[in-house]
Amino acid sequence: MLREIEKKVLVIISKNPRITDSEVARQLKTSQPTVTRIRQELEKNGLLRYSNHPDLSEIECELLVFTVFRAEGYTDLKLIKAAQKWIREHPTVLFSAPGEGLGGRTEIIISIHKTFAEYEEFTREIRNKWEKNFKGIDQFITSIKKTIKDFDYNSILEAHT
Numbered sequence: 812m813l814r815e816i817e818k819k820v821l822v823i824i825s826k827n828p829r830i831t832d833s834e835v836a837r838q839l840k841t842s843q844p845t846v847t848r849i850r851q852e853l854e855k856n857g858l859l860r861y862s863n864h865p866d867l868s869e870i871e872c873e874l875l876v877f878t879v880f881r882a883e884g885y886t887d888l889k890l891i892k893a894a895q896k897w898i899r900e901h902p903t904v905l906f907s908a909p910g911e912g913l914g915g916r917t918e919i920i921i922s923i924h925k926t927f928a929e930y931e932e933f934t935r936e937i938r939n940k941w942e943k944n945f946k947g948i949d950q951f952i953t954s955i956k957k958t959i960k961d962f963d964y965n966s967i968l969e970a971h972t
Contacts, residue, residue, distance in 0.1 A: 813858075816841065820849045821859060828861050874924040875958075877951040878937070879916040882909070883944055894941060903933055916947060923955070 813821070816839065823835050832846040839846070853859035882894075898907045898920060906921040924930040930952065937945060 816845075817849050817853065820846055821853055824850060824853075824859060872923050872925050872955055874927065874930050875953050875955050876922045876924060876930060876933075878920040878922065878934075878948065879913050879950075880918050880945040880948040881916050882918050883946050890944065894944065897940065901933075903929070913949065914947065916949070918945075 819839055820835060823838060824830060832850060833843045835850075836843040836846045850859065898904055901922070903922040903924055904920055905923055907919065909918055911917065922930075922933060924933060934948075934950070937948065
């Protein structure tokens with residue numbers, strides 16, 4: 812369980828990963844060594860990770876696709892590892908996880924595509940490579956250019972810390 816000051820440091824740094832420990836300390840009215848120690852602990856424990864979130868429309872990505880399906884026939888450990896490896900290494904996949912819902916679907920993949928043709932190729936690849944194990948494939952496709960609210964982890968942090 813995080814202490815109150817650790818939560819505050821996490822929120823401030825998450826909002827602005829380039830902020831200096833001195834500036835965080837100034838905002839929280841504490842010492843810079845305290846902030847540095849807290850930041851290092853948060854990083855070490857995997858609670859604070861840094862990643863880049865570019866404006867996808869500026870790099871000509873047009874489609875965000877949510878693919879849901881039911882995984883079946885996964886008794887073969889080699890097959891499971893092969894499917895997970897394919898998903899992890901596919902350049903258009905942003906996120907993938909098991910879950911429950913939508914008519915018995917058990918998996919979700921969120922992917923991003925520059926063009927509709929690229930999306931179609933991704934879908935063909937899924938169907939050709941994993942047809943026997945990915946059942947009930949459904950997709951929700953949206954245009955990145957029509958985004959109302961982008962993925963925002965900061966608002967989640969503020970609401971839950």
